[in-house]
Amino acid sequence: MADLIHMSAAELSSALAAREVSSVEVTTAHLAQIDAIDGNLGAFLHVNANALAVAEEVDAARAAGEPLHALAGVPVAVKDVLCTLDMPSTAGSKILEGWIPPYDATPVRKLREARMILLGKTNMDEFAMGSSTEHSAYGITRNPWDGDRIPGGSGGGSAAAVGAYEAPLALGSDTGGSIRQPASVTGTVGVKPTYGGVSRYGAIALASSLDQIGPVSRTVLDSALLHDVIGGYDHHDSTSIPTPWASFTDAARRGAASGSLAGVRVGVIKELDSEGFQPGVRAQFHATLEMLAAHGAEIVEVSAPNFDYAVSAYYLILPAEASSNLAKFDSVRFGLRVTPEGTPTVESVMSATREAGFGDEVKRRIILGTYALSAGYYDAYYGSAQKVRTLIQRDFAAAFDQADVLVSPTAPTTAWKLGEKLDDPLAMWLSDITTIPANLAGIPGMSIPMGLAAEDNLPTGLQIMAPAHADARLYEIGATIEALLDAQRGAPFHTLNPHFSAGGNR
């Protein structure tokens, strides 16, 4: 049997079901990998001390012949934005240091109900604000391909954990690309489901109308398996979609088996195929398009003229909602409390707490959002941004008239050097240009590795988008493309990681 940490969740699931391996062994192997490399990698903020105990219970249940979920006993890491009953949930912020919620987020509850093994909580940009995980209050996370580079963000911890074999699966959250962009720069797979496809209950909110929880993995099938666990209607989240979903796992298996894209119309969004993108990224993208065409896909060019305004609109809507969502962090009921000298008042305590508890990027966005919602500015900023959002939805609707799926590079560049964009927030924001439109429109998007950029030998990602509710189409076509790419290179993408055979980085 292959080294346990290099196996996919699907492979582990089969091996566990066949009792070729125990959950304790699988969990131990992953905990050992975390123990060996995470001091340097920095993917985890908290490792679950209870993981092995749960693994033992699952093994006992299996031995007793209890019916178990396919992923029972398979480890999973959880982004720290999700509330967990038994582990601190900080969203990467000092203001929530040590806070243990009195409830599980719905996706976490579903992981437990499937009896998966929660390995711990992964690092992230504070309150998911950032594209590099450098804005975490608890330190940086490194890229498993090159330790001097960022793992993407905000979900750099989940992507790095999966990319560095600390976990086969992880949960992320995607508000403007926080699942897909880290997947792209770490050579992993990440999916942002249709808005409303996975409950947001217990996900510490950044921007309520954009946030979506989704899976992170090394293969399309693994993401589908995890999505099937966490997805579905939840009465605790009014924005969750009540209609049932078809099996994403079935869709992924169907796609992987087909080997052909005959009759599939693949739309290339002109505005997201920019000459300003890194040449190696563009080259990989065009090589991939040729390969798709060679296997029967019909490549069509589509235009989405309003995408030019997407980043601007996004950086009004997100801060506006965030400024309100983050108001609750005032020291009164939970989290950090800073009491200033002298005769403090409730206002001065709230103020001092927020001053000390929030990082610069968070403050920047709260100020921006507060301004955008102010009387006299609302129409010009928030109001206009909502109109742009409608226009972008129309662009997508028109594009999906011509194509079954839309594709673009997931990110304009490969992973940049740690610290490189830290002093240039605008440059950091622009790195989300490719992923933001899907959030504004509420449609599903997936990132799969497409190859290495010639100039730096770092992973590039292919973004695939489908109409709202057509997540299954993403999994089917994504799995076909993944299989074709794997066949072309003769091995799964992650085996290209120079640290692969060493079992990890550093």
Added chain:
Amino acid sequence: MAKDALLDFDKALEIFEPVIGLEVHIELSTKTKMFSSAPNIFGDDPNTAITPVCLGLPGSLPVVNKEAVRYSISLGLALGCEIAETCRFARKNYFYPDLAKNYQISQYDEPIAFDGELEVELDNGDIITVPIERAHMEEDAGKLTHVGGSTGRIQGAEYSLVDYNRAGVPLVEIVTRPIFGTEHRAGEVARAYVSTIRDIVRALGISEARMERGNLRCDANVSLRLRGAEKLGTRTETKNVNSLRSIERAIRYEIQRQAAILEKGGIITQETRHWHEDTGTTSPGRPKSDADDYRYFPEPDLLPIRTTRETVEELRALLPEPPAAQRRRLKAEWGFTDLDFQAIVNAGLLVEVRETIEAGAQPQAARKWWMGEVSRTANERGVEPSTLVTPEQVADLQSVIDEGIVNDKLAREVLVGLMAGEGSAREIIEARGLAVVSDDTALIAAIDDALLSQPDVLEKIREGKVQAAGAVIGAVMKAMGGKADAARVRELVIERAAAV
């Protein structure tokens, strides 16, 4: 605090025209809260009727209470409002420790009900139509208790306690348009308006509507303008007005206070003012301006609410009789004079009297208790009569009289026990030993004694001068410590006069 200068009320009205506007908040009596499954209950231990949603814990999300939406639609219809086919919640952002999320989920530009009007009846039977701008749904805040400091207010307090049990209780806020032409009756119109709303929500069964508990709260906006002027004056908003009587007093006070300032050439500060029940005055709260910036925006955690025509019609069909029509009907059914009936209405006791009659009491008896003993005691204590006893208790009280267990005099003592919460009428009679002596043997002994000690009276009775029996009855009642049925004593006296 310096005392406000007040201008004589009539003088004030000579120079100025008062314009009032009312905001009434009604706590709905749904089983659970507006946006969470926490129970909607009054007076539990602090911070026990809560969920993560009530505390605004990170990751928690609101879910709309469908029952609260139906209640709000019913109320909107009863107020003659249009019901929005689609309406939305919005966030009203401001920092305050009783507001768990530091924003209130309310409705802003898309209320569920709008453009209504309500006919209210004044003490003399005049009908005034109050224009209603909107009725919208929102959540209540928690409750702060300021400890230390002399005023019980946040300024000067050592520390403050927060109870989130009330946080998230469903509210409907009803906002009137400016009400013109009320003149000397500004306060009375306001009182009658709130009283009518109270009758409506009780008839709908959507709120306890008890002002002293804060189920129904009224903020009164008052402004004055010079007679003949077109432009409205600067308004103040008086809060903390917790009884019907205070509404009237507070408006009158504000008219006199503002008039005194304006008459001297001063200007009115746009502000919220606090009503003080004990002193009958208002004091400045926080300054308020139209530029107060709550940064409203549509609540992204909730979908818009769609109301179908069918739902509206279904709820419209279930509306109870409008208060004015109901009054006409009840007056006829009960056979009261205009005067008696209007007195009940003016005292705000129509619901109590009606429910007492429904619980089995005769109309006159129900009227007598509420308008008599109960109102008198309420006045003495400065509370609303409805806080002292329930209609069921009054009906119970009357039943023990009707059954001859106590007489009217003893019943008053039973009422004292009922108001003190000593149990049911029968329990109180038992505990306080109030039952009339129904044992004829004891009565006969006392009567014989009284007759024999007053031979002249005995003689007169025997001669057929029955009215002379009064002296004997008095003596017997005294001997029995008042615990005798006077009618029975009279019968027995006449019987025994022949026998002894």
